[in-house]
Amino acid sequence: MTTITLVQGDITRQSVDAVVNAANSSLLGGGGVDGAIHRRGGPAILAECRKLRASHYGKGLVTGRAVATTAGELDAQWVIHTVGPVWQGPGSDSSLLASCYRESLRVADELSARTVAFPAISTGVFRWPMEEAAHIAVETVRDTEAAVEEVRFVLFDERAYKAFAEQIR
Known part of the structure; x- marks a missing residue:
């Protein structure tokens, strides 16, 4: 059973096996969480993203899909x-x-990751309403069979934290 925890703070400061990036389809960095992860993670992330674009993801990553890098x-x-x-x-x-x-x-399961930090995906510049996004996120994690031991939602501000806290009561 996966434990769900909430943290208000900076996802790039989390000590976990895997950090989830709310990426844009180009995989080449951007604003918000995506930009912060690329900036703090350094050039190795962008280098692997470029390799992915040159091979399997020439047209970019499709909405709703996921891929891992260093x-x-x-x-x-x-x-x-x-x-x-x-x-x-x-x-x-x-x-x-x-x-x-x-x-x-x-x-995360394919990588044998046991701890995973998620942002509130699509709630920034993609404008998904926070309360609805929180409901979808928490329910999906609860309903998904995974070997991941802890899913940590790392929420940037108090509004997001409260929306997610409402869902895990």
């Missing part, structure tokens, strides 16, 4: 990159957001 200078072994969906308004496809969590846990 964690570079982060206090982790791997970064699991996943591309969340952009909120298009009511009726947006929540199955794509759920897939980000499910696929990231699948990759």
Whole structure:
């Protein structure tokens, strides 16, 4: 059974086996969590992402999928990159957001990662409403069979922390 914990803080400061990156499809860095992970993790992450783009992911990573690279200078072994969906308004496809969590846990299992830190995927520039995103994230993690021992949601601010805390009560 996977334990779910919450932390308010900086995902790039977590000591875990794998850090999940809310990546953009290019895998080449960006803003928000993606930019922070690339900056703190250093050039090794970008180098592996470029290799992925040159081989299996020439057109980029598809929304809802996940792939791993080194964690570079982060206090982790791997970064699991996943591309969340952009909120298009009511009726947006929540199955794509759920897939980000499910696929990231699948990759974590393939890597034998026991501790995984997740951000609140798609809630920044992709505009997914925090309360709905928190519900999808927590329920998906609870419903996904995985050998991961701890899923740590690392939430940047108090609003996100409270939204996730409501879901794990």
